[in-house]
Amino acid sequence: MTVLVVGARGSIGSRLAARLRADGRTVRATVRDELDITAPDGFEDVLKDVDSVFLYATRGDTTPFLAAARSAGVRYAVLLSSPASYEAAEYRGPIGRIHRLNEERLAASGIEHTVLYPSWLATNARRDWSAAIRAGAPVELAYPATQISPIHPGDVADVAAELLTHPAHRGRTQIVTGPVSMRLDEAVAVVGDTLSRAIEVRPIGREEAVARREPWLSEEVLASLLDSAAAGVGHPAPLTNAVERITGRPARPLREWVAENREAFAGQSVGKEK
Structure with a gap:
């Protein structure tokens, strides 16, 4: 059985490919330069002998x-989606629309599948905060009290691996979360504890957050993200036991991922993310 892992350069796809290989599975791992799943054709070789596929949501069709996957005999797929697909503050926004469209296309294909919804990825801490923390600057948050349930990307990959290789938990959807709900500023404090130093959090208003928008981030997407953050203030983030139920071990805490990636925040030579 060959498992096709699309997006094998990503933080979850790379872990998934490694986990499957460690389990003795035959893996065909691809990146965008090798396989564009929004192309109109040319999929015959990459789909040959593939039984199951791991997919990311994408903007293209x-x-x-x-259709080529089903014709080639692919029997099952896992789609990495986002809670933005259904959460009240985001599902009408651009992120929610993109993910719902990907889910609808997969459902229409006729391929048996599971949509995987991970909570706030621990890697977001590296993406959003590491530059400021390395520089000794405050971490600026528009809604520091919004609650999240950070999930280790390795837990997402392990759940996907189980789904791709064993049928027991192949429901229509699986919502996977970290073990606890915490505020964003509490998550920053976890990083500080790992570094053995205090990290200042500076609350900023919505207007300031919009004014600081990066050019690559559209106004519509930023507005949707801010709406979601505002909706999470004062409300515990959803929690599930899906990681433990599917993998047989508890979900790992944010502290574990931060410790594994300490160099990214400490300003030392940054190695490959773990």
Whole structure:
């Protein structure tokens, strides 16, 4: 059985490919330069002998790829989606629309599948905060009291691996979360504890957050993200036991991921993310 892992350069795809290989599975790992699943054709070679597929949501039309996958005999797929697909503050926004469209296309393909919804990824801490923390600057948050349930990307990959190789938990959806709900500023404090130093959090208003928007981030997407953060203030983040139920071990805490990636925040030579 060959498992096709699309997006094998990503933080979850790379872990998934490594986990499957460690389990003795035959893996065909691809990156965007090698396989564009929004292309109109040309999928015959990559889909040969593939039994199951791991997919990321994408902005382009994946209908031709999915049709080719079904014709090639692919029996099962896991789609990494986002809670933005259904959460009240985001599902009407651009992020929610993109993910719902990917889910609808997969459902229409006729391939048996599970949509995987991970909570706030621990890697977001590195993406959003590491530059400021390395520089000794405050971490600026528009809604520091919004609650999240950070999940280790390795837990997402392990759940995906189980789904791709064993049928027991192949429901229509699986919502996977970290073990606890915490505020964003509490998550920053976890990083500080690991570094043995205090990290200042500076609350900023919505207008300031919009004014600081990066050019690559559209105003519509930023507005949706801010709406979601505002909705999470004062409300515990959803928690599930899906990681433990599917993998047989508890979800790992944020502190564990931060310790594994301490160099990214400490300003030392940054190695490959773990």
